[in-house]
Structure formats: structure tokens, C-alpha cells
Amino acid sequence: MMPLLRVEGLSVGIRRNRKYLPAVENISFKIMPGEIVGIVGESGCGKSLTALSIPGLLPQGVELTGGGVIFDGRDIRGLSERELCRIRGNEISMVFQEPMTSLNPLLRIGAQIAEPLKLHGWKNRKLIGDEVMDIMNKVGLRSPEKLIHEYPHQLSGGMRQRVMIALAIVCKPKLLIADEPATALDVTIQAQILRLMKRINRDLGTSILFISHDLGVINRICDRVLVMYSGRLVEEGTVRNIFFHPVHEYTRGLMGSIPVRERKGQALVNIPGKVPSIEEKGEAHFAGCPFAPRCVRAEDRCFAAFPKAIPLGENHSVRCILVDPESEMEYVRI
Numbered sequence: 412m413m414p415l416l417r418v419e420g421l422s423v424g425i426r427r428n429r430k431y432l433p434a435v436e437n438i439s440f441k442i443m444p445g446e447i448v449g450i451v452g453e454s455g456c457g458k459s460l461t462a463l464s465i466p467g468l469l470p471q472g473v474e475l476t477g478g479g480v481i482f483d484g485r486d487i488r489g490l491s492e493r494e495l496c497r498i499r500g501n502e503i504s505m506v507f508q509e510p511m512t513s514l515n516p517l518l519r520i521g522a523q524i525a526e527p528l529k530l531h532g533w534k535n536r537k538l539i540g541d542e543v544m545d546i547m548n549k550v551g552l553r554s555p556e557k558l559i560h561e562y563p564h565q566l567s568g569g570m571r572q573r574v575m576i577a578l579a580i581v582c583k584p585k586l587l588i589a590d591e592p593a594t595a596l597d598v599t600i601q602a603q604i605l606r607l608m609k610r611i612n613r614d615l616g617t618s619i620l621f622i623s624h625d626l627g628v629i630n631r632i633c634d635r636v637l638v639m640y641s642g643r644l645v646e647e648g649t650v651r652n653i654f655f656h657p658v659h660e661y662t663r664g665l666m667g668s669i670p671v672r673e674r675k676g677q678a679l680v681n682i683p684g685k686v687p688s689i690e691e692k693g694e695a696h697f698a699g700c701p702f703a704p705r706c707v708r709a710e711d712r713c714f715a716a717f718p719k720a721i722p723l724g725e726n727h728s729v730r731c732i733l734v735d736p737e738s739e740m741e742y743v744r745i
């Protein structure tokens with residue numbers, strides 16, 4: 412099967428004077444049709460910029476400095492703004508953390524959900540109306556016939572997020588990018604939103620790129636996980652691999668920071684130190700593994716160069732010079 416999305420050697424820089432500060436560095440990954448892939452990592456590690464580069468939506472002053480994105484066989488870099496607009500919302504769509512800022516406060520919910528359809532060529536009002544109702548039911552918005560007349564401020568946070576998801580999927584995109592879609596919501600609503608995403612994936616076959624700083628959330632929804640640290644991809648694998656056999660010290664630290672049922676009673680492992688700022692990273696001594704300054708196992712060689720990916724078996728690889736693939740492979744054979 413052909414991957415739906417191929418991100419190859421993607422680098423994103425933030426323009427500062429005449430230089431680019433590296434925010435995302437040389438990351439590559441694939442998403443297969445129907446797959447849910449998660450990106451996890453601490454705040455500021457480049458998750459959102461990675462996501463925004465896919466539909467070509469990087470903010471002002473932030474640019475692609477290397478690599479590219481192939482979506483459904485098309486190189487995003489080679490597309491005109493017009494062609495990109497045709498893809499956005501129609502083939503690739505996004506859901507963000509804060510639904511209030513992404514919804515138009517002056518537009519009724521019904522009109523709002525109808526907008527992407529109109530934008531992508533739907534003309535028949537009856538068909539548009541039916542589709543809006545259908546999608547509202549699909550995302551679990553009750554009494555849609557009443558809700559379509561309301562404004563965003565009349566809805567609860569959880570309902571607004573459902574409206575956002577309805578907007579995002581109304582054109583049946585092939586890829587849904589969800590950037591912390593449940594983070595601002597309380598735990599019960601968060602769980603509902605995660606179940607909804609899972610259902611969308613199952614019923615519509617939509618691939619999902621799911622971003623979260625919370626490994627627990629990623630565990631519940633994703634097939635595969637990419638672990639990012641300071642603009643780099645440090646480990647990737649199936650949720651099972653990452654959860655039961657994390658290899659990178661950073662992934663292990665992240666794992667230790669979440670209370671999992673099996674770990675109940677054990678002390679939470681915290682990672683001392685903090686993510687380097689992009690200004691710090693622009694300096695030469697950050698040529699090596701960005702995690703080295705915080706890593707309990709770091710040796711001198713870790714500071715010299717960022718390591719290549721070491722395959723640890725099917726669907727699992729890590730970028731850590733200290734890893735002995737032979738001994739790590741043991742778990743694959745067990």
C-alpha cells in the first residue's frame with residue numbers, strides 16, 4: 412500500500428535577523444491510509460510546526476528550510492496557493508486545541524459547518540443542509556435542528572470542539588491533523604473527544620495525525636507514535652513498542668511521567684532540566700543529541716553528532732548512539 416503522507420527530511424526554521432533558528436530538524440515519517448499516528452513531546456519541541464508544514468500553513472517568519480511533504484503522491488512544495496486551498500479542508504483538515512478562537516463568533520453553527528462544503532463547490536442548499544445535519548449527528552451533537560441556529564458562545568467547550576471536528580470532517584478529508592484537540596477540556600469530555608476521533612477513523616477511514624504532549628492520551632488513540640525532542644525525532648514505534656519497550660532515555664522519562672495502571676504505586680520519574688530554546692540550539696555546541704545535556708547516560712560522544720536511526724525491529728527505531736541494537740533486539744525475539 413502507498414503511504415498517504417510522506418514527510419521527508421523536513422526542517423523548519425524561524426527567521427531571526429538573517430539567520431534561521433532550527434525549530435524542526437530533518438524529520439521523516441509516513442502515514443498509511445487509515446492509520447492514526449501520534450506525535451508526542453514536551454512543549455516547544457516542534458510538534459505544531461511539523462503539523463502546520465503539512466498543509467503549507469506555517470506562520471509568518473517561519474519557513475520550510477529543508478525536505479518536503481508528499482501528500483497522496485503530490486509534492487506539497489510544488490503546489491500553488493490555489494492548489495493548496497483546494498486540498499486544505501477538503502483532503503487535509505486540522506483541529507486545534509482552542510475551538511473558540513477558530514470558530515467565527517458571528518456565524519451560526521449551521522452556517523459555519525456548511526462553509527467548507529460551499530468553499531469546495533457544493534451548491535444545492537437542500538443537500539448542504541442534509542449533509543450538515545448528518546455530520547452533526549456523526550460527531551454526537553444532539554438536537555442539530557436547534558443547534559444550527561445557535562452561536563459559538565452559546566455552546567460548552569466540549570460542544571464547540573465537536574463543532575470544530577464536524578467542520579474538519581464535513582468534506583471527508585483523507586487526513587485529519589488534530590493538534591491537542593482535547594487538551595483544554597476536562598477529563599470526561601476529553602475521553603469523549605478521543606472516542607469520537609477513533610470512531611471517525613474507523614467509520615470514515617480517515618488517517619489521523621494526532622498531536623499531544625501526553626503519552627497517556629496518545630496510548631489510547633494511536634497505532635504508531637513519533638517521539639519528538641527539541642525539533643528532532645528521537646524514537647518511533649507502534650504504541651505497544653513505545654509503551655512496553657521505550658529505548659530512548661527521553662521516551663523512558665516521558666513514560667515515567669505518566670501514571671499507568673501497571674506502574675501504580677511506583678514513583679514518577681521526572682526528567683530533570685528543560686528543553687533548550689531555539690536560540691540556544693542555534694549555537695554550535697548543540698550539534699549533538701539535543702537531549703544529551705539532560706540525559707543520565709550521556710557520554711562525550713553524544714555531544715558530537717546527532718545519531719542516525721537505529722532499527723530495532725519492525726516498526727521501531729531509535730536515534731541514540733548508546734543503543735546496542737543487538738541487545739535491544741532481544742525483546743523482539745522473546
Ligand SMILES: Nc1ncnc2c1ncn2[C@@H]1O[C@H](COP(=O)(O)OP(=O)(O)OP(=O)(O)O)[C@@H](O)[C@H]1O
Nearest residue numbers: 425434453454455456457458459460461470624689
Ligand atoms: N510563529 C512563531 N514565531 C516564532 N517562533 C515560533 C513560532 N511558532 C513556534 N515557534 C517556536 O518554535 C518552536 C516549536 O514550536 P511548536 O509550536 O511547534 O512547539 P509544540 O511542540 O507544538 O509546543 P506546544 O506543546 O507548547 O504546543 C518553539 O521554540 C516555539 O517557540
Ligand SMILES: [Mg+2]
Nearest residue numbers: 458459460590
Ligand atoms: Mg503545539
